[in-house]
Amino acid sequence: MSVIDVAPRAEARGAPRRPKPGPALQHGKVGFVLAFLAVPVVIYGLFVLSPYVQAIYISLTDWSGLTASQTFVGFDNYVRLFEDDQFWVALKNNVILMLVVPVVTLALGLFFASMINVGRRGKSGIEGVRGSKVYRVVYFFPLVLSMAVIGVLFKYVFAPTEAGGIFNGLLGLVGLDGLTQPWLGDPRFAFWCVVVVMIWAFVGFYVVLFSAAMQSIPKDIYEAALLDGSSRFTTFRHVTLPLVWDTVQVGWVYMAIQAMDGFALVHIMLGISGGPSRAGDVLGVALYRSAFNSYRFGYASAIGVVLLVLTLIISVLFMRAARRERVEL
Amino acid sequence: MTTTSVDHPPPPAPPAEPASPRRGPGVGAGAGALNLLNGGFMLVWALITTLPLLWAIISSFKTNTEFLSDPWGLPETLRFDNFARAWSTANIGQYFVNSVIVVAISVPLTMLLGAMAAYVLARYDFPGNRVVYFGFVGGMIFPVFLALVPLFFVVRNLQNLPLLGEFLGLNSHLSLALVYVAFSMPFTVFFLTAFFRTQPTSIAEAAIMDGCSHFGLFFRVMLPMAKPGLISIGLFNVLGHWNQYILPVVLMNEPEKKVLAQGLAALAISQGYRGDWTALFAGLVIALLPVLIVYILFQKQVQAGLTAGVLK
Numbered sequence: 001m002s003v004i005d006v007a008p009r010a011e012a013r014g015a016p017r018r019p020k021p022g023p024a025l026q027h028g029k030v031g032f033v034l035a036f037l038a039v040p041v042v043i044y045g046l047f048v049l050s051p052y053v054q055a056i057y058i059s060l061t062d063w064s065g066l067t068a069s070q071t072f073v074g075f076d077n078y079v080r081l082f083e084d085d086q087f088w089v090a091l092k093n094n095v096i097l098m099l100v101v102p103v104v105t106l107a108l109g110l111f112f113a114s115m116i117n118v119g120r121r122g123k124s125g126i127e128g129v130r131g132s133k134v135y136r137v138v139y140f141f142p143l144v145l146s147m148a149v150i151g152v153l154f155k156y157v158f159a160p161t162e163a164g165g166i167f168n169g170l171l172g173l174v175g176l177d178g179l180t181q182p183w184l185g186d187p188r189f190a191f192w193c194v195v196v197v198m199i200w201a202f203v204g205f206y207v208v209l210f211s212a213a214m215q216s217i218p219k220d221i222y223e224a225a226l227l228d229g230s231s232r233f234t235t236f237r238h239v240t241l242p243l244v245w246d247t248v249q250v251g252w253v254y255m256a257i258q259a260m261d262g263f264a265l266v267h268i269m270l271g272i273s274g275g276p277s278r279a280g281d282v283l284g285v286a287l288y289r290s291a292f293n294s295y296r297f298g299y300a301s302a303i304g305v306v307l308l309v310l311t312l313i314i315s316v317l318f319m320r321a322a323r324r325e326r327v328e329l
Numbered sequence: 330m331t332t333t334s335v336d337h338p339p340p341p342a343p344p345a346e347p348a349s350p351r352r353g354p355g356v357g358a359g360a361g362a363l364n365l366l367n368g369g370f371m372l373v374w375a376l377i378t379t380l381p382l383l384w385a386i387i388s389s390f391k392t393n394t395e396f397l398s399d400p401w402g403l404p405e406t407l408r409f410d411n412f413a414r415a416w417s418t419a420n421i422g423q424y425f426v427n428s429v430i431v432v433a434i435s436v437p438l439t440m441l442l443g444a445m446a447a448y449v450l451a452r453y454d455f456p457g458n459r460v461v462y463f464g465f466v467g468g469m470i471f472p473v474f475l476a477l478v479p480l481f482f483v484v485r486n487l488q489n490l491p492l493l494g495e496f497l498g499l500n501s502h503l504s505l506a507l508v509y510v511a512f513s514m515p516f517t518v519f520f521l522t523a524f525f526r527t528q529p530t531s532i533a534e535a536a537i538m539d540g541c542s543h544f545g546l547f548f549r550v551m552l553p554m555a556k557p558g559l560i561s562i563g564l565f566n567v568l569g570h571w572n573q574y575i576l577p578v579v580l581m582n583e584p585e586k587k588v589l590a591q592g593l594a595a596l597a598i599s600q601g602y603r604g605d606w607t608a609l610f611a612g613l614v615i616a617l618l619p620v621l622i623v624y625i626l627f628q629k630q631v632q633a634g635l636t637a638g639v640l641k
Contacts, residue, residue, distance in 0.1 A: 129371055148593065
């Protein structure tokens with residue numbers, strides 16, 4: 001056992017953000033670092049990095065997969081993509097998923113989270129509504145389920161009445177028989193059913209996320225607002241919202257990226273061609289169809305690059321938003 | 330109370346004042362009505378969340394006639410044979426076992442490899458450290474879809490490897506597990522690197538001085554200390570891998586190799602709206618009940634694990 005001078009290391013104890021290893025930690029370091037990094041890097045490089053790099057190249061070829069030849073065709077795939085009406089249908093739906101789903105989901109999440117944490121004005125001041133604990137557990141149910149399982153479930157919820165569709169049954173039950181539809185069979189409604197299901201699936205996530213943020217707000221701010229006669233809405237608008245705004249922004253990006261992948265829901269609820277009149281198509285499904293049904297691998301990869309660009313746009317927007325001032329407590 | 334720059338000592342928040350003798354402003358009859366209304370909204374959303382799930386569970390015990398004629402009623406007798414049909418005839422049993430095999434390989438491997446990489450990246454200075462770190466973490470913003478086409482061929486070509494080839498390739502559970510591991514690396518490494526950085530250097534120094542090797546330091550000191558972080562990210566990965574859909578759809582096309590979510594979806598797609606509904610619902614319940622039970626038992630940890638990514 002070697003005696004080394006540990007005294008200079010003592011001050012590092014307080015701020016261990018990037019620990020500089022002392023001499024003892026230098027011994028035999030290189031072999032250790034290599035041994036620990038080799039396998040993760042190889043697996044990651046093989047299955048993640050190399051496919052991404054290849055995909056960008058494949059998008060510039062006319063590769064059909066069955067032949068070995070990949071002819072470089074420049075931006076031909078992109079030109080064809082932009083001339084394809086179906087691409088624009090899918091892109092429009094993806095933009096709806098990126099904008100509508102986060103806005104509605106976050107709004108509902110904020111509302112329910114503020115109800116759970118500070119929704120009730122009782123004798124003892126501000127508290128959550130009755131049964132808050134139960135709601136927090138129940139609202140989160142969909143989050144632990146696979147999107148595929150949720151898709152299967154709602155395929156039957158929205159089924160025609162004669163196939164046991166419970167949504168139509170419910171409309172009949174409350175006397176709205178006139179509104180019953182073959183929901184997933186009508187190009188006007190099919191995609192919006194997917195939107196609704198996606199919102200259903202994610203609200204609970206934001207309830208939990210925003211609850212965590214709201215619990216760190218000291219209760220006496222609310223007591224003070226109450227004494228000042230501030231209405232619930234004013235309190236929400238001027239106290240709660242500014243103090244959780246950071247989390248809302250991060251949540252928006254996360255939701256927008258999640259929503260980009262409508263693949264499982266559209267594939268299962270509407271089918272591989274994107275539903276009636278292909279009106280419910282999304283880019284993920286279009287990519288899968290081009291690649292594994294028609295073997296147009298170059299074209300499919302071009303759709304993948306478009307998806308990448310959309311994701312990058314969201315990320316850049318997020319980073320700009322995140323640079324704004326935070327409200328510190 | 331319109332100020333947004335609230336200057337305040339940090340929590341702990343003081344306990345709520347004891348009930349004041351007089352009602353504060355805003356706590357009158359109108360407030361009572363609002364309390365009721367808000368409570369109503371909460372209840373409605375709770376019903377919207379649970380009713381479809383309850384409907385699926387109840388339907389899985391009915392006959393197909395009962396399912397159509399009386400969607401809201403309880404079954405006359407509990408039809409457990411629906412589950413038997415789902416399990417064997419509809420192959421859900423096989424899919425369930427396949428899912429268990431894949432997750433049993435992929436999650437421990439993700440945790441081990443992710444922790445190894447994160448630990449080295451967090452605590453050892455070497456040239457290229459930042460490059461490797463951002464190489465891993467950068468993977469978080471790339472959509473999986475972009476990788477699908479080349480990934481299909483990468484995995485297919487693995488079967489040509491000498492020795493290992495026969496265990497890999499398409500329709501191999503080992504391949505699928507390795508792909509899960511690879512795609513879980515970005516987030517796992519990101520999360521655990523932050524975790525390992527907060528561990529005190531003094532303990533590492535002390536362990537090394539006591540004659541611990543770098544390997545021993547990691548496995549006997551650092552890894553046990555990172556347990557809370559490992560549990561969060563572990564639950565995150567278990568659910569993520571168990572629920573994965575797009576990767577198995579691309580990589581597993583032989584019917585008997587499918588995983589649970591994929592197999593169930595394939596059944597629903599091929600069966601459409603005519604067929605053996607109650608067996609399908611039994612399959613659905615087989616898929617959703619285990620996860621729901623695990624969640625109810627470990628709600629706190631699961632919620633923390635799944636939201637950890639955004640909160641970091």
